[in-house]
Amino acid sequence: MSRDDGAGAALEADVTVSRGGGFRLQARITAAAGQTVAVMGPSGAGKSTLLGAIAGLVELDGGRVRLDGRDLSGFGKPVPASRRGTVLLGQDPRLFPHLTARENVAFGPRAAGTPAAAARRIADDWLDRVGLAGAGKQRPADLSGGQQQRVAIARALAASPRLVLLDEPLTSLDPVTADGIRTVLREHLNGRTCVVVTHDAVDAVALADRLIVVEGGRVAQTGPVREVLRSPATGFVASLAGLNRVVGMSRSGDCVADGVRFAGDSGAHVPDGQAVAAVFRPADVRVAEPGPAPDGTSWTARITRLEQTVAGVRVHTEAPGVAVDLATDALTEADLRPQVSISLHIPAGRVRLLPA
Numbered sequence: 001m002s003r004d005d006g007a008g009a010a011l012e013a014d015v016t017v018s019r020g021g022g023f024r025l026q027a028r029i030t031a032a033a034g035q036t037v038a039v040m041g042p043s044g045a046g047k048s049t050l051l052g053a054i055a056g057l058v059e060l061d062g063g064r065v066r067l068d069g070r071d072l073s074g075f076g077k078p079v080p081a082s083r084r085g086t087v088l089l090g091q092d093p094r095l096f097p098h099l100t101a102r103e104n105v106a107f108g109p110r111a112a113g114t115p116a117a118a119a120r121r122i123a124d125d126w127l128d129r130v131g132l133a134g135a136g137k138q139r140p141a142d143l144s145g146g147q148q149q150r151v152a153i154a155r156a157l158a159a160s161p162r163l164v165l166l167d168e169p170l171t172s173l174d175p176v177t178a179d180g181i182r183t184v185l186r187e188h189l190n191g192r193t194c195v196v197v198t199h200d201a202v203d204a205v206a207l208a209d210r211l212i213v214v215e216g217g218r219v220a221q222t223g224p225v226r227e228v229l230r231s232p233a234t235g236f237v238a239s240l241a242g243l244n245r246v247v248g249m250s251r252s253g254d255c256v257a258d259g260v261r262f263a264g265d266s267g268a269h270v271p272d273g274q275a276v277a278a279v280f281r282p283a284d285v286r287v288a289e290p291g292p293a294p295d296g297t298s299w300t301a302r303i304t305r306l307e308q309t310v311a312g313v314r315v316h317t318e319a320p321g322v323a324v325d326l327a328t329d330a331l332t333e334a335d336l337r338p339q340v341s342i343s344l345h346i347p348a349g350r351v352r353l354l355p356a
């Protein structure tokens with residue numbers, strides 16, 4: 001936990017929000033005091049709407065937002081955003097351009113009644129903690145995007161919020177800068193209650209205890225981050241985790257989809273005739289010799305498209321829809337073009353079966 005702050009407040013939000021175009025968010029999100037929860041979902045799923053509803057910036061149609069049991073949403077008389085004890089930090093640092101970095105960070109403590117000299121000390125301390133010691137006199141225009149985002153984090157945390165809301169705080173930064181800021185966030189979110197919206201599973205793993213996946217305005221899956229990513233309940237979650245998820249019917253402990261049998265691990269037993277998902281890594285699929293494999297687990301599929309990757313190429317096939325990662329040295333002999341059929345195979349023990 002950071003030195004000068006108490007633990008954050010427990011969040012319990014159950015919100016219904018209607019937007020234009022028939023979109024409706026109906027989601028429940030909780031975070032224990034001091035816990036960071038990541039929210040992921042496709043574009044337009046309602047993630048920003050959810051943060052806005054918690055922050056008091058978006059009006060609720062139903063439900064409530066509670067912090068440490070106190071209802072902030074009281075219909076007709078919601079607690080205004082500025083008095084909720086929450087801070088919302090987005091992609092854009094939105095610093096006050098006419099104030100120095102120090103004045104930006106001191107803003108929250110000053111607004112809370114801290115005398116000027118003490119607020120300046122707090123600001124300098126926070127600038128130091130986010131790696132910007134000595135930058136206090138600079139104005140935002142003199143700082144890089146990454147430095148501005150550090151100031152924004154310092155400004156948000158110097159206000160001693162009970163709940164921190166982050167909306168894709170690393171999206172507009174280059175990978176190296178994002179990595180530095182991720183480290184700052186990991187260090188300083190420790191012990192605070194935080195909800196972080198992100199498109200990057202790396203952020204979820206690095207920053208959060210739990211993951212909530214929102215799709216089409218509803219919670220599609222929730223649980224400890226690695227558990228959710230390891231056992232994707234939807235195609236979107238599988239894509240986040242970089243996994244194939246093929247849905248078929250269970251037969252004799254395997255998953256059969258589009259006539260292809262995916263041999264399940266011996267540990268899972270799903271009764272015959274139920275919907276089941278075969279989950280496996282694209283790198284675990286191999287190009288096989290044409291013709292049936294001795295264990296009957298190879299199949300032929302048509303290539304739909306090829307995607308260059310750093311290590312080689314990702315081949316997408318249909319019926320069933322599977323992604324296959326091939327390293328550069330495996331490419332030389334294979335005829336890989338859209339519309340061409342290839343034989344594929346997965347070595348035993350690489351497929352997990354999950355109820356679908």
Ligand SMILES: Nc1ncnc2c1ncn2[C@@H]1O[C@H](COP(=O)(O)OP(=O)(O)OP(=O)(O)O)[C@@H](O)[C@H]1O
Pocket residue numbers: 019020021023041042043044045046047048049050
């Ligand atoms: N201010 C607004 N007024 C009306 N509709 C809105 C408003 N903001 C968002 N919406 C709509 O609400 C839905 C959810 O949008 P939201 O921005 O919450 O999604 P998101 O998951 O955060 O998406 P992204 O990942 O693209 O930021 C979308 O259909 C969007 O068009």
